[in-house]
Amino acid sequence: MRILLVEDDESLASGLKLALGRACYTVEHVGDGVAAVAALEHNAFDLAILDLGLPRLDGIDVLARVRRAGNAVPVLVLSARDAVRDRIVALDLGADDYLIKPFDVDELLARVRVLERRRAGLSVNQLRFGDLALDLAGMAVSWKNQPIDLQHREFMLLRRLVEQPNKVFTRSELEASLYGWGEGVASNAIDVYVHHVRRKTDPDLIKTVRGLGYRIGNLAT
Template sequence: MRILLVEDDESLASGLLLALRRAGYTVEHVQDGAAAVRALTDNHFDLVILDLGLPRLDGTEVLAALRRGGSAIPVLVLSARDAVRDRIGALDLGADDYLVKPFDLDELLARLRVLERRRVGLPVNRLRLGELELDLAALSVRWQGKPVELQLREFMLLKRLAEHPHKVFHRNELEESIYGWGDGVASNAIDVYVHHLRKKISPRIVETVRGMGYRIGQADVADAETAEPAAPADTAP
């Protein structure tokens, strides 16, 4: 999931960037409200973490502009404004959640997982497709009931594909999902990660759609989802 962090406190932002990236998120950071509006206009994000007390343009104005433009992107407000009227005001403007500073990092991550589950329609932190199971909280994978050791970006790529099992992703979409603005991206990076996933899980776990991109392996998913139960044993004497 690609997140835009809008926070003017450099120390707090630095810590959040590190923690969120370790938790498997791709995160971009801007420090003022005007920059946030530009970033949201020019780029695709899956979620926004938004401070309210921002220079140049207050966070409430950013939120209002976002909703006036018809965007339904989830917004988690992270603010030192702890009055009930501030929380109600932000929620009525269209915020999806509101967390008061100072906050516990684990609680922030849990709230992000809730918004993430809601975005893709999951009731719990587990994503199952056939014999593939992803634990979104533990960043772990099981295939045919057995654990699979993946590097963080391998997990991020697999998760992105599995969240939308019928979508074909272009290479640049996948790069944006797992790399930030400042990251150097090798021209064959996605190919390398796909190769690793096929080697570690199954040769069919990621399907190449010629001339278009990649999607989660339809055959493996379908095999497990449509398999008929075995016929009962003949117990006749």
């Protein structure tokens, strides 16, 4: 899951990036409203975490512009503005949730999981595909009811594939989900992660679609 964090407080942003990264999310950060609009216009994100008191362009204006452009990315507002009217305005403009500062990081992560579940059409924090089960809250994976040990990005790769069974993901799409801006990516990184996941589960779990990329599912190639 790729998240855009829009926060001008560098200390808070750094802490949130660390917490979200530990929860196996890929996080991109911008510090003002104009940069946020540009990032959402030119990049695909699964969630935006949006402060309201931003330099250059207020978060409410960012939200309004994004929705006018037809971008349906889920938006979780983080703000010190605690008046009921502020919450109503943000929610009516298209925000999906509103969390008031100061907040507990565990609550933020729980709200992120709620939006992740909603995006995937889930009612619980679990993704399933056949004998495979992913616990989104505990970041645990089981295969045929037995726990398996996945590395950080192996979990991220598998979660991305299971969220949309039968969808073919190109290597560049998977790299964007697993790596942030400016992170070096080896040319065979995705292939290596796929190999490791197959070895720990089943060689046929992840399908190679020749010339395109990878998918998880039972469609004929």
